[in-house]
Amino acid sequence: MKKKVLSGHNFHREPFQILEDQFDVTYPSTGHFKKDQILDIIEEYEVFIPNFSFYTDKEIIDKAKNLKLIANFGVGYNNIDAEYAAQKGIAVTNTPNSVLEPTAELCFGLIHAVARRIGFYNNKLRTPEGLSWGLYDNPGIAIFGKTLGIYGFGRIGQAVARRAVAAGMDIIYHNRKPVAKGIEEQYNARYVSFEELLSQSDFISVNAPATPETYHIIDEKAISKMKPDAILINTSRGSTVDEAALIKALKNNRIFGAGLDVFENEPRINPEFLVLDNVVLTPHTGTQTIEGRYDMQREVAENIINFYNGGVISKVN
Structure with missing residues (x-):
């Protein structure tokens, strides 16, 4: 008898074909299951697939x-109580490989x-009314020759750096600790303190x-240390930026602008962002490409299959 898998979302079937060949997968008829529906049926399943x-x-x-695997x-995976799952003997996996390139693409x-x-x-x-086509009206800022500071120089941060180097940018970064020398040399990247990064x-x-x-690592104090023509980009998690402080800075032209793909209270967006000309907003679309979504599904399927076959999984707890 096939192991039973509960999918919280009505995912496209094609990338899950490899999973359906080996497991009995249940999907909602449309959209996604609500919490009360999941509570009614989850007891009979060994694997649960929630979306983010x-x-x-x-x-x-x-x-x-x-349940044995989420x-x-x-x-x-802040959408899962992974620590409590571990206490109950339930493994939790994520999809770190398939998100790299699409997220870095959007960031850049x-x-x-x-x-x-x-x-x-x-x-x-x-x-x-349009806008003025004057020689010096409404100018932007060049990217070539500028310094990109990356807060969080993991795999996605490095994928962003690869694009920045190709665009002629200099790279500095801040992590909890410096990365290996070989990685720094690959991107000609330099480790700096958080204050220096700002x-x-x-x-x-x-x-x-x-x-x-x-x-709120980016708060009013952090913003006050940025250059007056700095640009802030956030494609990680909304909680990393104090939105009230950022809105204040954008309104006062304390920095040049911001690009945000994530927000503190998703899917609700602070309406004050919507009237600002110096911020670009996208609705958490870091992996929102057909290829990216399908690759994520395949990585989910591989985690499940490998969990039962003793292969490599991206376990986070």
């Missing part, structure tokens, strides 16, 4: 008497969009996970 927007809490874990669809796209004011120009050209960077990209240590 569904919180798998203690109540669900306690109800899942036969295979998260997403690299971040936001760098371009904010620096060259692409969103501003696009919006203004669609209005009756004061020396023309662009700051936040690529760190959501942890107690990174909560």
